[in-house]
Amino acid sequence: MVEVIEETTGKDGRKVMKVAKENLLALLSDLKDNGFTHLSLITGVDRKSKLEVVYHLHNMNKNEYVVVKTETLDERVPSVTSLFKSADWDEREQYDLMGIVFEGHPNLKRLFLPDSWVGHPLRKNYDLSKVQYINMDENGDDYATFDPGDGW
Amino acid sequence: MIQEEKKNDSREWTELNMGPQHPSTHGVLRLKIKLDGETVKEVEPIIGYLHRNAEKICELDYYCDSLIYFDRMDYVAAMNMEVGYLEAAEKLLGIPPPERAKWIRVIMAELSRIAAHLVWAGAFGLDLGMLSPFFYCFVQREKILRIFTEISGSRQETNYMSIGGVYQDINENIIYMIDEFTKEFPDKLEEIFNAFVKNDIFMSRNKGIGILEPEVAINYGVTGPMLRASGIEYDVRKAEPYLVYDQLNFDIPVSYKKDNLARFLVRFEEMRQSVRIIKQAIKKIPDGPYFNPKAKKSLMIRLRGEGEVYARTESPKGEFGVYLVGDGGVKPYRVRVRSPSLKNLSVIRHLGKDVLIADLIAISGTIDLVFGEVDR
Numbered sequence: 001m002v003e004v005i006e007e008t009t010g011k012d013g014r015k016v017m018k019v020a021k022e023n024l025l026a027l028l029s030d031l032k033d034n035g036f037t038h039l040s041l042i043t044g045v046d047r048k049s050k051l052e053v054v055y056h057l058h059n060m061n062k063n064e065y066v067v068v069k070t071e072t073l074d075e076r077v078p079s080v081t082s083l084f085k086s087a088d089w090d091e092r093e094q095y096d097l098m099g100i101v102f103e104g105h106p107n108l109k110r111l112f113l114p115d116s117w118v119g120h121p122l123r124k125n126y127d128l129s130k131v132q133y134i135n136m137d138e139n140g141d142d143y144a145t146f147d148p149g150d151g152w
Numbered sequence: 153m154i155q156e157e158k159k160n161d162s163r164e165w166t167e168l169n170m171g172p173q174h175p176s177t178h179g180v181l182r183l184k185i186k187l188d189g190e191t192v193k194e195v196e197p198i199i200g201y202l203h204r205n206a207e208k209i210c211e212l213d214y215y216c217d218s219l220i221y222f223d224r225m226d227y228v229a230a231m232n233m234e235v236g237y238l239e240a241a242e243k244l245l246g247i248p249p250p251e252r253a254k255w256i257r258v259i260m261a262e263l264s265r266i267a268a269h270l271v272w273a274g275a276f277g278l279d280l281g282m283l284s285p286f287f288y289c290f291v292q293r294e295k296i297l298r299i300f301t302e303i304s305g306s307r308q309e310t311n312y313m314s315i316g317g318v319y320q321d322i323n324e325n326i327i328y329m330i331d332e333f334t335k336e337f338p339d340k341l342e343e344i345f346n347a348f349v350k351n352d353i354f355m356s357r358n359k360g361i362g363i364l365e366p367e368v369a370i371n372y373g374v375t376g377p378m379l380r381a382s383g384i385e386y387d388v389r390k391a392e393p394y395l396v397y398d399q400l401n402f403d404i405p406v407s408y409k410k411d412n413l414a415r416f417l418v419r420f421e422e423m424r425q426s427v428r429i430i431k432q433a434i435k436k437i438p439d440g441p442y443f444n445p446k447a448k449k450s451l452m453i454r455l456r457g458e459g460e461v462y463a464r465t466e467s468p469k470g471e472f473g474v475y476l477v478g479d480g481g482v483k484p485y486r487v488r489v490r491s492p493s494l495k496n497l498s499v500i501r502h503l504g505k506d507v508l509i510a511d512l513i514a515i516s517g518t519i520d521l522v523f524g525e526v527d528r
Contacts, residue, residue, distance in 0.1 A: 010459070010460055010461070010462075011243065011244070011459040011460060011461055012243055012460075012461045012462055012463065014462065037367075037370050037371065038370050038373065039373060040373065040464075040471070040473065040490060041462075041473060041475065041488065041490045043475055043486070043488040045477055045485075045486045046486070054475070056462060056473070056475070056490075060370065060384065060386055063391050063392070065392075067462070084371060084373070085368075085371045085372045085373075085498070085502075086371065086372050086373025086495055086498065088498065089494065089495075089498050097205070097207070097208075110200075111199065111200060112199065112200035112203040112205075112527060113200060113203065114200075121205055121208050122205075122207060122208055122211075122486075
């Protein structure tokens, strides 16, 4: 049995399980064996002092839904790509926009933004006042420059 | 196994970039493919050309303002996107819409679903070299867009719904237009359907191509018509009814053939079911207010939400989910969108192995991609 820190019911009536990040992989693998084969969504939430990662899992046969939450202080969580293929792009997206490093991901690159982009836009401390441009040098590699002009 | 053998072979695979400016890529999809002769060995989609980070923009705005960014996600089915966002926002803010608004939303969402499927059908025909069905589809779609223009003032990015109801009540003129449409459309739909299926080339390019096994589909997170064409009877409208879908009679089309043609047939059957829903809803629509007075215009920007809500709806592409986190302020703390097209696109890495390059275009056509939603 995997140790669950807290089990509550959310505002929308879905079961929420909080788990330590060391036990995350074991819990998801348990759930997958119990019919939760569809990993619907991975969300990173920036709580300023820590990062929260939320997994929405779904059992299509029984029509059950469960939300698994874990927290990280050092921006690192284990990757679940070995269990769910759908985690691949979700984790890349959360790495791209939120800066969460998924340990064990086979190809952890930015999904939407250019590789040379500086910063992770969905972080609360991301500087919106600067405009960022992506340029290309003579070798074909791209690099970012900043314009202190009117941002948001 | 095949890959290992070929790599030992002295022949090299050709690398090719398909897109982002390629007519069959529905916008800005770029596929990096490795070819052995005419057989595709590896596909790697590269996305992000239309990325605007709508999630961040939504965080910077009031709850009511975010709606227009949702219109621009799946821009051919804006009404469905609005329903999806409002399902989450209304739960979080605690402002339920009145009954009449729910029925109006169902009618609009289903009209929008038909419009989205017609765009898909037309574009899919173009991918396979059929020009005329495209015009047939767009003539019918134009009738739906006229209804939207009448009700909201714009054709595609309607911004018709709002927190706590809809922007404007529907009048007799609109009910007449919808009635006329549902009367005429089924015959026209059969005409379009026959234009496709009576074409031998169309059939031979789709039958048995792009087989997607249900286990693979679930593992990749595929939902919507693509999943139903793989033999899994699953629809959010039935599984977790929202609005008033539990009071309506309709079937979930399923196909067990798993190929391109199955996906085509499922989408056409969905349009027929949508007409059925609209016909029922237009009769049952109750009298009463069309917006919740708690959310009238002057109070709209003072709405505060706290807690976490995940709401999912059935958009034309699949399960559209919105995860909202509120911290008690007037702006959302975190907005996360589950876009079905993105998940459906990721499965092309599996489907596009060992197929002909012409089949890859047919396969990417059946996925039903809209890049506003994939890149957000």
